[in-house]
Amino acid sequence: MSILSDVLRELWKMFLGDMCLSLGCLAVVGLVWTVHATGLxxxxxxxxxxxxxxxxxxxxxxxxxxxxxxxxxxxxxVAEPRR
Structure with a gap:
């Protein structure tokens, strides 16, 4: 059971560790699919x-x-004083 939890934890880190990257990729794929499916x-x-x-x-x-x-x-x- 420990191996399974380790694998799931690593998959979570890999795909959802950088939420902006994951959501950005999903948004791009969804947008391209929508534009292609509508025939534009x-x-x-x-x-x-x-x-x-x-x-x-x-x-x-x-x-x-x-x-x-x-x-x-x-x-x-900038915050450090000059000498």
Whole structure:
């Protein structure tokens, strides 16, 4: 039973650890599916839109923590008194 709980815990961390990434991917897939199912986009444009939008979501998920860290490092530099 311990192995099963460890596997489920790791799956939880992997898929729901970064909620913005998970929700962003689901939103992109849902949006592309909706636009394709309604006939607004053909096969090729929808097929091109999906990986490009997912790359954008992934880039945002990677760059967001870097921007936060840069902001917090910059704020720490400003708060220190000059000598």
């Amino acid at each position: 986009l053909g096969d090729l444009p929808a097929g091109l839109m999906l990986p490009l939008a997912l790359i954008g979501v992934l880039a945002d998920a990677v760059l967001r923590p870097a921007r936060r860290k840069a902001r917090s490092d910059g704020a720490a530099d």
